[in-house]
Amino acid sequence: MDIEELFHHLEDFERPYVSRQRNPFLVLIGGILSTRTKDEVTEKALKRLIEHAPDLKKLNEFPVEKIEELIYPVGFYHTKAKKLKMLTKTLLEKYKGKIPQKLDQLLSLPGVGRKVATLVLSAAFDKDEICVDTHVHRISNRLGLVKTKNVLETERELKKVIPQKHWKEINSCFVTLGKRFCHPKRPMCTYCPLKNTCHYRRRAASSAK
Ligand code: SF4
Known part of the structure; x- marks a missing residue:
């Protein structure tokens, strides 16, 4: 071929909404929301969430119920809301609010699997990953x-x-x-x-x- x-x-x-983002925070959160969810639903949920919580610090202030409300109806919104809460806490405590740029560090974060980690590296950090x-x-x-x-x-x-x-x-x-x-x-x-x-x-x- x-x-x-x-x-x-x-x-x-046309590229999917999350892949078109260059901000690591948006790609990371969007990648998590997109699992088992249609692109149109992910896009709306991500925009809604970011409108209320434009950065990690603000998102970390929200209780799980509020995150749930903002990301509904993405697939597994209850579990994802809990993971997002754990994720923001970990990023703030362990990485001073920065998204890490190494695969193993990303994989160690709550709610982040290989698909999301490689998406963050390739879309947000311009690294050669598939x-x-x-x-x-x-x-x-x-x-x-x-x-x-x-x-x-x-x-x-x-x-x-x-x-x-x-x-x-x-x-x-x-x-x-x-x-x-x-x-x-x-x-x-x-x-x-x-x-x-x-x-x-x-x-x-x-x-x-
Ligand atoms: S739709 Fe899929 S299976 Fe069909 S020609 Fe295109 S790539 Fe191949």
């Missing part, structure tokens, strides 16, 4: 870029086949592709800009003959 051509097809795609979520995992396998069983393997294998200059953009490109065409069930291959190079599409076409 021609990787440059692949990214050329995707370059005009943020692999379910969209990136599914699409990378369908396209034939990798043949993997889980997100961690996908991240590792993608780093071998995708030039480093594209690592940061894979997540936002594939998330948009996943929302518009490459749905988990019934992908809309006929309209997809990658249909001529996609393994899944080729296999489906040849088995239909």
Whole structure:
């Protein structure tokens, strides 16, 4: 597969709201809110939360119930509100209110998994990381870029086949592709800009003959 051509097809795609942010606080909080939540819902919840709590210190002053109210209806809003409370406390006490820039430090924070940590590093700190979520995992396998069983393997294998200059953009490109065409069930291959190079599409076409 021609990787440059692949990214050329995707370059005009609008990026998800959280990936377009450059402020580490916004990307971190937005990344946590976005798990199991539609982008439109995440965007509204993040904007509402930031309007009331524009920084870590202010957010830390809110009780869990208030955070819950502001982020509702994101998925698992009750658990996420509790994690956000723990997260702000930890960042203020341990990191003087700064978002750390190392993967292991980010992973040690409450509510922060690998997906959110790599999103913060790539989107907010401009570091060469690949943020692999379910969209990136599914699409990378369908396209034939990798043949993997889980997100961690996908991240590792993608780093071998995708030039480093594209690592940061894979997540936002594939998330948009996943929302518009490459749905988990019934992908809309006929309209997809990658249909001529996609393994899944080729296999489906040849088995239909
Ligand atoms: S051609 Fe189909 S399976 Fe392949 S990336 Fe596009 S939508 Fe997904």
